[in-house]
Structures are given as structure tokens and as C-alpha cells.
Amino acid sequence: MIALKCENVYKVFGKDADKATRMLQQGASPEELPEGSVVAVNNVSLEIKAGEIFVVMGLSGSGKSTLLRTLNALGPATGGKIWVDGEEITAANDEEIRRIRAEKMAMVFQHFGLLPHRTVIENAAYPLEIRGIDKAEREERALESLKTCNLLGWENKYPDQLSGGMQQRVGIARALTADSPILLMDEAFSALDPLIRREMQELLLEIQDQKRRTIVFITHDLNEAMYLGDRIAVMRHGKVDQIGTAEEILTNPANEYIEKFISDVDRSRVITAGSVMVPPPVRLYTTDGPNLVLRKLSSVDDEAGWVVNPGSRRLAGLLYSKDIIAAMRGPEPPRTVRDLVRTDYMAASPETPVAELVTALAETAIRVPVVDEHERLLGVVPRIQILRALSDRDDFEDETIEPAQPAADEIQAVPDTVPYPAESADATEVLAGRRARREAARTSAEFHEPLETPSETILRKGRRQGVASGPLGSATGALMEKAAKKENRRRTRDSFEGKEDRN
Incomplete structure (x- = not known):
């Protein structure tokens, strides 16, 4: 009217x-x-x-x-x-x-x-x-x-x-x-x-x-x-x-x-979570078995993901792979992940200004969930989306940090079935192998100075151009620093794994 x-x-x-x-x-x-x-x-x-x-x-x-x-x-x-x-x-x-x-x-x-x-x-x-x-x-x-x-x-x-x-x-x-x-x-x-x-x-x-x-x-x-x-x-x-x-x-x-x-x-007070959210990289459900969840997280190189109730899509909480591993090592490995979900988390509405998300995203790589009035999961806000929104750069999409893809045998090593005690060691071995490769990559990084990455280019240009200046400038800078460091680790790890494959 x-x-x-x-x-x-x-x-x-x-x-x-x-x-x-x-x-x-x-x-x-x-x-x-x-x-x-x-x-x-x-x-x-x-x-x-x-x-x-x-x-x-x-x-x-x-x-x-x-x-x-x-x-x-x-x-x-x-x-x-x-x-x-x-x-x-x-x-x-x-x-x-x-x-x-x-x-x-x-x-x-x-x-x-x-x-x-x-x-x-x-x-x-x-x-x-x-x-x-x-x-x-x-x-x-x-x-x-x-x-x-x-x-x-x-x-x-x-x-x-x-x-x-x-x-x-x-x-x-x-x-x-x-x-x-x-x-x-x-x-x-x-x-x-x-x-x-x-x-x-x-x-x-x-x-x-x-x-x-x-x-x-x-x-x-x-x-x-x-x-x-x-x-x-x-x-x-x-x-x-x-x-x-x-x-x-x-x-x-x-x-x-x-x-x-x-x-x-101050763009951070105007741009909202609903405008920068993206679909979750994986769909995790409270009825999923531990091995299936590990396989899903491994497929996107994530250590944690948001879990919803099937049917209603209501957000149940946050699930870490380390919590799954710990439970599978116990005397009675769980058949589903329902009881492993953490419920102490921060969620945003689509109208939440991104200014309210900057501090949380600067302290952790976990994406912030966006929910509606019925607590249904609508999407997630990753750090890269905040950087893109605050920097107002059209070419930022080309500089998005993509997650490293796991090896095929690593995915196949974790079956889709509900876990039993005899299967716990398989998943543990998969995660242990990933940790070993990451540790080797970090060790290799100490002796090899990597070339400037796209994220470091963003960081350097952002400092020069004053990206997201104002009261939130330091927090945005912290996001850039973490994005650059993550990209360095990924590049070094990929290089190390490439050499390992050739050997």
C-alpha cells in the first residue's frame, strides 16, 4: 500500500x-x-x-x-x-x-x-x-x-x-x-x-x-x-x-x-550477512554416522561443519572432526553424530550487519551460520566473503582461496556406513595421515620462502589503499593476514604432496 x-x-x-x-x-x-x-x-x-x-x-x-x-x-x-x-x-x-x-x-x-x-x-x-x-x-x-x-x-x-x-x-x-x-x-x-x-x-x-x-x-x-x-x-x-x-x-x-x-x-554497518552468505560447503545431518561426516569434511578440507536436523533444516550446532575421532576411540563409538554436536555458537540473521561478524571471523576460520526466525540454516558467511564485501573490488573473486582437494584414496578410506568399533581405526588413520602431511608441509615451509600469494597481494594492496578503513580496519586487516597465511600453508602443502607423488 x-x-x-x-x-x-x-x-x-x-x-x-x-x-x-x-x-x-x-x-x-x-x-x-x-x-x-x-x-x-x-x-x-x-x-x-x-x-x-x-x-x-x-x-x-x-x-x-x-x-x-x-x-x-x-x-x-x-x-x-x-x-x-x-x-x-x-x-x-x-x-x-x-x-x-x-x-x-x-x-x-x-x-x-x-x-x-x-x-x-x-x-x-x-x-x-x-x-x-x-x-x-x-x-x-x-x-x-x-x-x-x-x-x-x-x-x-x-x-x-x-x-x-x-x-x-x-x-x-x-x-x-x-x-x-x-x-x-x-x-x-x-x-x-x-x-x-x-x-x-x-x-x-x-x-x-x-x-x-x-x-x-x-x-x-x-x-x-x-x-x-x-x-x-x-x-x-x-x-x-x-x-x-x-x-x-x-x-x-x-x-x-x-x-x-x-x-x-562504513560499509560494514550497511552490508548484511544475508547479502554475503553462501551455501554451506557440505550438508551435515544429526542422523549421519561419524565416518560419513569425516568423509564429507575431508572432501572440502574442513575441520568442522554445521549440523542440521533432517527435514526441518533447523540448526543443531557445530561439529568438529576432532570430537568425532575422540568419540570413535572410546569404548562405545556412537552410531550417529547427534550427541557430538556443540550447541554454544554464534549465529546471525540475514539482517545482521557484517560489522558484528568481523571479530568472530578474525578469531576463527569457522564460517558464521545464518538462520531465519525458525532457526533454519540459510547459509554461512566465510571470511573471504567479508573481505570481498568490504574491499569493493570487482576482481576479488579471482583471488578467492579454494580449499585443497583430498586424495581419492583418502575419501575412499572412510566408508559411508555407520561406524563400528572395528572401523574406528580406519578413520583415525586417515586423519593421522592428514596431520602428518600438514606437519611436513609446515616443516618444509621453514626452509622455503614461498612466492607472494594472491592473498598476500590482497593484503599488500589493501594496506596501501586503506581497505575497510575506520574503527574496523584492524579487524579486517587481521582477516587478511589469516587469509594470506592460510594460502601460504596450502601452497606449501600442495608442493610437498606433489613431490611426494613424484617420488
Whole structure:
């Protein structure tokens, strides 16, 4: 459902605004307009969905705040059409405009817009007072809004007794008390200190989870737009250059201006686990036998894998090959791996920012699982995918580290059947052979300095180009270091095994 719609909207300031608007509609450029004409909004068309946070962002003078004021006719458009919840506000008379504003729209201003001679609860209840609702009901509803905004206990204070952040909370509470389906926020957090601003952003998202309002949010802060917006419109010189999700704008900018505009954004806070996840390299099930699991892990040169319940695909946990070996050496080797699965693990949702995965992936080579709301395994996030996403390099795919393939006899040595005590030694021998070859490869590496690997090339270029700079730069660097070291070990091991085969 569409809550707000703009169709070829113009807003021109000046004595000949109507004439200038007609000239723009006929194809004239802003430079050809009558002297004194200022084009604030130039042929903007967009649709805002019900229940979404739609962020309009741009530099000062881009026309974003003027566009917002055309939506509720505080600054009526000089051309085009605007619909509010199906009603064309650009064709409405003054009385109808006031009704639409009172019933369907509320506004939160940058500098709070509170009445200084009224208490907090009186400010919060003001929209209902205008509608003629009795005092008891409006104060009851205002108290509920103040509770949502964490302001209980302050209802009898005056605005000048509150901090800036608290005053802004009162402004939001006032908008919530109006119970309007559409909320217009004009740089509502721009006047706040960074820490208070982040608190208010988090509060807004919490309120949105509860209330599901349609919010049009104006900002010049790119990180704020990326953090809050379900979709973002980027404006320049009164026009909309691009509309899309944060990830769409970040990964596929429409033009050079937007590409430069987003150059300093913290990509790790925007790119999500769902966009970088890949299918698990192997499928492990709780009903698999130990030998079968060892064979699967060996086929992709992994020491561990994620196990799911057959049928439901719900994630059961993490299984290490070393745990299987230890169990098979015991007096009663298990027939399935169900009881060997570790359940203390970190999982991500598709919406989890990759910033929250960097530390975990820097400390271990185990891929992070991605699950849905029913705990079903959707995919995994390996370190190489994080590097590719943060580096924004098109050729990164060619430098992906592929796992070494096991020898054919190594796979055949582990049967697909459920293990019995007599078979335990076979699997143990397979794993022991792998460990011996790796140890020999490490010993060989001490006497042979390998050539620069693709991963080391990534690392060297990343340091020079400042890949993933910012607060997560060191963690990303650690990922690169580990990727380079792993590639060195693989190359040395392959070289050693090649010599062994020739001998």
C-alpha cells in the first residue's frame, strides 16, 4: 500500500514562481528562469510505502526539507500532484488540508518546536487538545506516549528543565500522541550530540517496531540515513538522483556524484550477512554416522561443519572432526553424530550487519551460520566473503582461496556406513595421515620462502589503499593476514604432496 505519492512535483520561490514552474515543465533549465527564481524541488516523483522509514538525504540546499513541506502543504508545491493516503492534498482547499494534517500527519522538527510555557505532558497532549478531546483522555494518551519515549516522571517539568535529547523525546511523544499514520521528521536529530543522537535513532527504531508508522525522515548524515532507512532517496539540486535500499545505493550507485557521496560510509554497518552468505560447503545431518561426516569434511578440507536436523533444516550446532575421532576411540563409538554436536555458537540473521561478524571471523576460520526466525540454516558467511564485501573490488573473486582437494584414496578410506568399533581405526588413520602431511608441509615451509600469494597481494594492496578503513580496519586487516597465511600453508602443502607423488 502506498501512503504518500509525488508525481512531477515542483517548488519554485520568487515573484514569478508560477511562470518559472511552467517553464521548467516545458523543459527550461533553472538558468533560463526569470531573475530571482529559485528552484527548490525540480520534477520529483516518488512513492512511499505504508509502514516504511523513507529517508530523504542530501547536502544543504538540495531541496530535501522543502520537499518534506510540500507533503503536508506547509510549503505548497507550485507544480505537480501529491497524494496523502489516497487524498490529493495539492487539490484540497484550506479546510481539507487542515483536516488531512490533523488526522493523517504529524511532524517532528529539528529544534523541537515545544511550547515553553507548557509542561511536558501538556506539550505531548497538544495535538489532542486541538481536536477538542477532553483533558482526561488526552493526558492518558499523552502519558502512554511519554512512557514509550522513556519520559515517565518528567511529565510535570517544563522544556527548559530538560536536556536537548529529552526535549526531542517530547517532540516524538507529541507526534505519537496524535496517533497519525504518517510521521514527518525534518532533521529531527541533527542538533543533538553524537551519543544522544544514536540513542534517539535506536529509540525511533524501537518505536517503529511497535507502532509501524510511515516515517519520512530528512537528514544530511549519510550514516544516519543508512542506519534508519528502509529506503533512501538521494537529492541534488532539487532532483532525486537515486532511490533504493542502503545496500543498493552502496553497492550500485547511480552516478559519479553518489559514488563520491558514499565513499566514506562504513560499509560494514550497511552490508548484511544475508547479502554475503553462501551455501554451506557440505550438508551435515544429526542422523549421519561419524565416518560419513569425516568423509564429507575431508572432501572440502574442513575441520568442522554445521549440523542440521533432517527435514526441518533447523540448526543443531557445530561439529568438529576432532570430537568425532575422540568419540570413535572410546569404548562405545556412537552410531550417529547427534550427541557430538556443540550447541554454544554464534549465529546471525540475514539482517545482521557484517560489522558484528568481523571479530568472530578474525578469531576463527569457522564460517558464521545464518538462520531465519525458525532457526533454519540459510547459509554461512566465510571470511573471504567479508573481505570481498568490504574491499569493493570487482576482481576479488579471482583471488578467492579454494580449499585443497583430498586424495581419492583418502575419501575412499572412510566408508559411508555407520561406524563400528572395528572401523574406528580406519578413520583415525586417515586423519593421522592428514596431520602428518600438514606437519611436513609446515616443516618444509621453514626452509622455503614461498612466492607472494594472491592473498598476500590482497593484503599488500589493501594496506596501501586503506581497505575497510575506520574503527574496523584492524579487524579486517587481521582477516587478511589469516587469509594470506592460510594460502601460504596450502601452497606449501600442495608442493610437498606433489613431490611426494613424484617420488
